[in-house]
Amino acid sequence: MEYNFREIEQKWHQRWVQQRTYHVEEDGSKEKFYVLNMFPYPSGAGLHVGHPLGYIASDIYARYQRLRGKNVLNPMGYDAYGLPAEQYAIQTGQHPAITTEQNINRYREQLDKIGFCFDWDREVRTCDPKYYHWTQWAFQKMFGSFYCNTCQKAQPIEQLIEHFEKEGTANLDVAQSEELTFTASDWAAYDDVKKQEVLMNYRIAYLGETMVNWCPKLGTVLANDEVIDGVSARGGFPVVQKRMKQWCLRVSAYAQRLLDGLDTIDWSDSIKETQRNWIGRSEGAEIEFKVQGSEKSFTIFTTRADTMFGVTFMVLAPESELVKELTTPEQQAAVDEYLTYVKKRTERDRISDRKVTGVFTGSYAINPFTGDANPIWISEYVLAGYGTGAIMAVPAHDSRDYAFAKHFNLPIIPLIEGCDVSEESFDAKEGIVCNSQGKDFSLNGLTVKEAIAATKKYVKEQGLGRVKVNYRLRDAIFSRQRYWGEPFPVYYKDGMPQMVPEECLPLELPEIDEYKPTETGEPPLGRAKRWAWDSKSNTVVDCSSIDNITVFPLELNTMPGFAGSSAYYLRYMDPHNDKALFSAEADNYWRQVDLYVGGSEHATGHLIYSRFWNKFLYDLGVSCEEEPFRKLVNQGMIQGRSNFVYRIKDTNTFVSIEKRDQYDTTPLHVDVNIVSADILDIEAFKAWRPEYATAEFILNDDGQYKCGWAVEKMSKSMFNVVNPDMIVERFGADTLRLYEMFLGPVEQAKPWDTNGIDGSHRFLKKFWNMFWSKEDFAVTDEEPTKEELKSLHKLIKKVTEDIEVFSYNTSIPAFMIATNELTSLKCNKRAILEPMVVLIAPFAPHIAEELWEALGHDTTVCDAQWPKFEAKYLVEDTVKMMVAFNGKTRFGIDFPADADNATIEAAVRSHEMTPKYLEDKQIVKVIIVPKRMVNIVMK
């Protein structure tokens, strides 16, 4: 019988659905394993061959773990909120829910063809109210919490109120937006609104007036990770800084734990490094500088406390509050002019031209180490959001300060012995310190490292400041001015946000008639007619009934994309629970994701936010693991392989690549789907576009049209998108799966090249033919030979080890080799072939099922047992070893596998290739290097 993949794949797909083969329940008698893919945003373009790469890799792992007897959770769902559906809605008026639903159905259809072992009973969609109920719930919990630095944990806000009632802000060490100071009696005297305002300073989800990335073109704010090079990540539109009141999440409170947690998880170095960079921890000191001739003082942050003697001026960020206080009347006009200039500059301007700009405030600051007065400047190179928004400038040892000093002609004092600062600053933290002699304190002669430590100690002892750790990680802006997102369960009373009662969740997204912002510039939800909260009846009511007594306006912003994706992996554990995000039992069983597979583009977004979110739930005692993803594998992008035709300029004649140089041609992208092995299907080409219907061709000498090619991003506009459906149609899902894995290491980016797929398909046919001879199922119960067993056990060993380390691209050759060996041995014995079916089941599940059934099993191959290899079959009778004399001459001798040194030495001596002179010399030692080599060292 021939290998009819279409029939086989259809049959088994149906059977898996009917028998609910991949349905999974908690089962205390079995060890669990949780495999997860980053759930997709269902875009209108459907899947291309790059998308399933990670899904296939994790599917293989999931199936393997199941065959090892584990209870495997491998769910799938959709990140259903997103900008494309909303923009489509703005253009066409079609509700984004409809667009999203259509796209989901298309995705599902495509996914189903590839034979994944997803438990679809656990599917989640972020736009489903039953799902976002728990997104809203978590938000409310964050609103009701603050972060205690002493216990390094989120705590209920009530505890903070209690503290305020007892002692105000005394003895308080908590995460906060700005440092407030008040007493217990102050607190008691505050009215309700004031108290709410104060608490907002501490909540983990808080309404904060901060500088945000505003994208006018998209009409919304963006998080830091959504802005790349000063433009929006989606669309590439300019982004400006704007002060706005927005919901924020106090992610920064978790900076240290997010950093420390990286050491406990099994992620790639590169992604850990990316996260470390993003968190940006730097240890330094805050040092106080007094303003000359005034009671005022301010604090700067530095990591180079050792350079205190090299300070020649101070710089404030233009947005700093100190600017107002420190500007002298004489300088007022100049400062105002400068501030106007800075305001006009966008984020992008700042990045693209790094001009040295600044203005003198007129004030001077006293260096606490030297007593010198240093002029205080303002410059945009100092950032308001980092440290204290003020720096001490050490031009000799900081390139930015150096550029500033040169430009404005300020003094430069070198502090490292032998360093040359005539052309550029000496930034390296190395060398011996000099020129650093104070009244009662000297750093001269110390190394930079020693000097930093000594200065910190001195600063602390003298009360000049304190040792401080700063992080680059900022709080996440959590509001979006969009329609297609989770609504906030928040209404406003006296301008202060109030939470919709927990038992009233979910608060469902209202219908609106248009999806644009309102004429007055409010977010789209401003158009909703029914979008007010009646706090008496606890229901959503008509906006027209808003009064000041019981009915209040609801929040018009919605949550950003990362809200729904931050805890979805937890929801899969218990997706239908309507009492809680998940039950404690489900969480205790599944705990955390054991293997998470997805793209590295989420390194500073989703993978930070969900770690934060999970840690918060952990603090609450809701989640039992602090880190959500134990092991992370980043699959590489599959790039497209574009094809080109060459049109002779100003004609409709196309010339084949070999003859292209004889003409003046323009390369044009051509649809890769009408090109096969770089040979153009001319008829299909003529039919492709009307303008090519009359095209003429100059062919190769062999009468074919050969196209050029290049590796580019897979995209519609390059006509290089390869659709998995087409591959499945032509070769079958099993071939696609095998080929995608064979293409190269999962983690690596690589171009898609359909040309090589025949090899994988041929292998499956060969595999099939081991079982079938013409029309007969030819498997016998004969005893296998040693050679056959060796072939099998080599394969078991290799495949098992490869899967464990996720290196499938090398186990597929192992299958090919074993199949070739066994075919040439004409082996059709059950004892060999049956385990091989199990081994291949994770990779090519359909063919495995079909053969498993043909072998007479009435259960699916998914419930088989993973074969174990036995070392005895792998031991060679003889081992070929290379013999070297003092590392020079070499030849090979076959030794018995268990030969000892004496035997080997004797064999070497008596060997005909052993040099004659050896007999006169004494062998000092015989080194046997594992498996490979005998090394003779002589006197």
Add this chain to the structure above:
RNA sequence: GCUCGAAUGGUGGAAUUGGUAGACACGAGGGACUUAAAAUCCCUUAGCCCGAAACGGCUGUACGGGUUCGAGUCCCGUUUCGAGCACCA
């Protein structure tokens, strides 16, 4: 600029983690079967040299050094490419 990672035939990529470099596949070339095509199968395929032949020799893993009996693998330096951060003090 800082931090991390990579570099192996015409191509994708192997190499038991320091032990015969180039597995396996694609592509290419040759052959068998066939009227022909498709399908299938076999041989060659890093470069160079010697030879009637060989399981013969030399060179070779971006470049230059080093450690080692032995280096694609470890160390130092250089070049190129990729990724992340970037006026973060």
